[in-house]
Amino acid sequence: MLAHMIRHSLVKSARVTAWSLATLTASAALATIFFAVSIDVGETMTRSLRSLGANAVAHAGQRHDGPGAPATTTTADWERVRELAKARRADLVELQLRVAMLQGAPTAIVTADSAGLARMTPYWAMNGVRAVAEDECAMGRKLAQATGASIGKSVEVHFEGAARSERYRVTGIFDSGDEDEGRIFVTRAVRPGDARFSYALVSVPGGEPDIDALNASLAAGAAGVELTPLRQVLHGEQAVVGKINLLTGITLLAVLLLSSVGVTAAVLSRVIERRKELALLQAIGARRRSVVAFLLSEGASVGIAAALVGYAVGTGLSQVIVRQVFGVSVTPHVAPFLAATVVSVVIATLAAGIGARRALRMGTAVLLKGE
Amino acid sequence: MVTTQAISVQAVSKIYPGGVHALADVSLEVRQGEWIAIMGPSGSGKTTLLSILNGLDKPTSGQIHVLGTDTHGFGPDDWAVFRRENIGLVFQQFHLIPYLTAVENVMLAQYYHSMPVREQALAALERVQLAGRAHHLPSQLSGGEQQRVCIARALINDPKVVLADEPTGNLDEENEARVLDVFRSLHAEGKTLVVVTHDPEIGCAGERIVALSHGKVSKDTRTAEGERLLSARAVTGEVREHLR
Ligand SMILES: Nc1ncnc2c1ncn2[C@@H]1O[C@H](COP(=O)(O)OP(=O)(O)OP(=O)(O)O)[C@@H](O)[C@H]1O
Ligand SMILES: [Mg+2]
Numbered sequence: 001m002l003a004h005m006i007r008h009s010l011v012k013s014a015r016v017t018a019w020s021l022a023t024l025t026a027s028a029a030l031a032t033i034f035f036a037v038s039i040d041v042g043e044t045m046t047r048s049l050r051s052l053g054a055n056a057v058a059h060a061g062q063r064h065d066g067p068g069a070p071a072t073t074t075t076a077d078w079e080r081v082r083e084l085a086k087a088r089r090a091d092l093v094e095l096q097l098r099v100a101m102l103q104g105a106p107t108a109i110v111t112a113d114s115a116g117l118a119r120m121t122p123y124w125a126m127n128g129v130r131a132v133a134e135d136e137c138a139m140g141r142k143l144a145q146a147t148g149a150s151i152g153k154s155v156e157v158h159f160e161g162a163a164r165s166e167r168y169r170v171t172g173i174f175d176s177g178d179e180d181e182g183r184i185f186v187t188r189a190v191r192p193g194d195a196r197f198s199y200a201l202v203s204v205p206g207g208e209p210d211i212d213a214l215n216a217s218l219a220a221g222a223a224g225v226e227l228t229p230l231r232q233v234l235h236g237e238q239a240v241v242g243k244i245n246l247l248t249g250i251t252l253l254a255v256l257l258l259s260s261v262g263v264t265a266a267v268l269s270r271v272i273e274r275r276k277e278l279a280l281l282q283a284i285g286a287r288r289r290s291v292v293a294f295l296l297s298e299g300a301s302v303g304i305a306a307a308l309v310g311y312a313v314g315t316g317l318s319q320v321i322v323r324q325v326f327g328v329s330v331t332p333h334v335a336p337f338l339a340a341t342v343v344s345v346v347i348a349t350l351a352a353g354i355g356a357r358r359a360l361r362m363g364t365a366v367l368l369k370g371e
Numbered sequence: 372m373v374t375t376q377a378i379s380v381q382a383v384s385k386i387y388p389g390g391v392h393a394l395a396d397v398s399l400e401v402r403q404g405e406w407i408a409i410m411g412p413s414g415s416g417k418t419t420l421l422s423i424l425n426g427l428d429k430p431t432s433g434q435i436h437v438l439g440t441d442t443h444g445f446g447p448d449d450w451a452v453f454r455r456e457n458i459g460l461v462f463q464q465f466h467l468i469p470y471l472t473a474v475e476n477v478m479l480a481q482y483y484h485s486m487p488v489r490e491q492a493l494a495a496l497e498r499v500q501l502a503g504r505a506h507h508l509p510s511q512l513s514g515g516e517q518q519r520v521c522i523a524r525a526l527i528n529d530p531k532v533v534l535a536d537e538p539t540g541n542l543d544e545e546n547e548a549r550v551l552d553v554f555r556s557l558h559a560e561g562k563t564l565v566v567v568t569h570d571p572e573i574g575c576a577g578e579r580i581v582a583l584s585h586g587k588v589s590k591d592t593r594t595a596e597g598e599r600l601l602s603a604r605a606v607t608g609e610v611r612e613h614l615r
């Protein structure tokens with residue numbers, strides 16, 4: 001009987017039901033998205049934020065051959081380094097740095113694989129495009145300003161010892177916010193022995209502990225390199241994760257608050273419309289708590305329906321959003337579902353409870369007397 | 372008291388917020404099985420008296436006993452339980468739940484009383500000659516039909532007392548006659564009936580007319596029907612006495 005009544009009364013007040021359902025579904029969907037996205041912050045998001053580029057630099061280390069012996073620079077065994085990095089699912093791109101003269105000033109010319117460099121430095125704000133061909137180069141903003149170079153023009157660099165020069169056409173000028181802004185990046189292979197030194201940009205999944213772990217295994221593997229975390233990037237990552245969480249959290253709260261207000265307003269107006277009906281229930285023998293139970297069950301049913309729809313919608317949306325923004329997929333979880341259910345059922349029953357309170361405050365005799 | 376009165380009202384007053392004295396020191400006794408009409412001009416306090424008898428409103432002072440139960444100190448829930456066990460209510464505005472069919476409206480009263488039984492609800496509609504409209508919504512019924520659904524709902528839990536406020540106020544003559552027939556059969560079954568009405572014909576169908584004026588009982592007279600029943604009762608009493 002109660003279920004029957006609830007069904008029909010909800011259908012009867014279709015507009016209020018639809019409004020509450022829509023609002024609650026949106027809330028449940030948002031809650032789902034929030035929890036789906038933030039639940040694996042440690043993993044999913046940090047891993048996805050790794051698409052922001054390198055978080056460590058590998059360079060030749062220092063070796064002490066014995067107590068009191070002077071430190072010597074080790075020779076990097078890049079073959080070994082690549083192996084060990086791969087074992088820890090780290091992405092690694094080698095760079096070779098040469099020094100040449102450009103307009104009379106010593107300038108760093110860095111050679112790197114074009115695609116690899118792009119993976120490690122997605123944060124570069126590039127005017128034009130990255131260098132791809134052998135005779136192309138990308139130039140840092142500071143250097144471009146100092147030398148008056150611009151996109152499309154060519155630059156000539158002289159290698160003093162080798163007594164030869166190379167010509168590159170500038171395809172892009174970039175801002176990076178670090179010393180790379182004074183460098184030229186090219187893809188042309190370096191002749192053995194020409195490089196002043198080599199280093200590598202590394203993108204390690206996880207955070208600083210994972211970098212330490214890789215560092216340890218590099219040391220144990222005698223690869224001859226050391227890893228230095230790019231602290232700015234690491235802290236940046238954590239700050240970004242935190243900020244995103246905070247922002248979405250605040251947005252979620254605001255939306256939930258608004259939707260509670262909206263649903264409560266709708267329920268209240270409906271209760272006032274139905275005050276005679278509720279008084280009648282009491283007149284034919286319903287105790288106050290039965291009336292409250294009726295209204296609460298009505299609210300809860302809408303809440304549960306909204307939770308189911310909202311969870312489905314939210315899961316779909318969070319897949320799309322996370323794939324778009326972070327390029328990974330989220331794993332469906334039970335926690336977002338619980339969150340969606342709690343959110344919409346709590347809001348709906350809260351609104352119904354406020355409505356019930358209001359309904360019971362009105363005098364039954366007066367309500368049943370009037371026309 | 373030898374015979375418990377169905378209703379006993381002692382010195383009841385009702386002052387509404389704002390200072391309206393709707394009832395002033397009203398006392399009234401209604402025998403079990405008696406059918407009384409409450410009449411009087413508009414604003415004389417008839418509806419107020421009825422809402423105090425059914426517990427939907429509280430008197431400012433005075434005592435109410437219904438079926439021997441002192442209702443002093445009853446809260447809304449005590450009254451709700453008492454009503455569903457003992458009192459059937461008939462409203463001038465019917466007050467049917469708009470999204471439930473006729474039979475479901477009747478079953479709702481069963482639901483709050485004990486448990487809904489469709490067959491019984493249909494039988495109650497049969498009694499008011501509405502079995503054919505059992506599955507219609509209130510909006511699909513005429514006023515007279517809605518009133519009969521309201522009466523079926525009032526009767527479904529077999530109350531000892533039926534309180535009706537202008538049950539025929541919105542009805543035409545034909546429907547009025549139907550309602551009157553139902554009341555007659557209820558009376559014959561021994562139910563106590565209190566009917567507020569403006570209609571002298573309805574009033575005279577009962578045994579007694581209590582007239583209210585400015586919140587006071589201005590007249591309390593036995594109708595012709597009442598006299599007839601009184602003497603009939605006296606006769607049966609004598610016969611019983613005689614047969615002993
Ligand atoms: N809720 C209320 N608040 C204040 N005054 C009220 C209230 N209800 C009724 N009254 C006043 O109490 C008096 C009695 O009202 P009541 O409704 O009992 O009259 P009635 O005899 O039923 O009239 P009618 O025949 O028009 O239905 C009237 O003067 C009315 O204005
Ligand atoms: Mg009245």
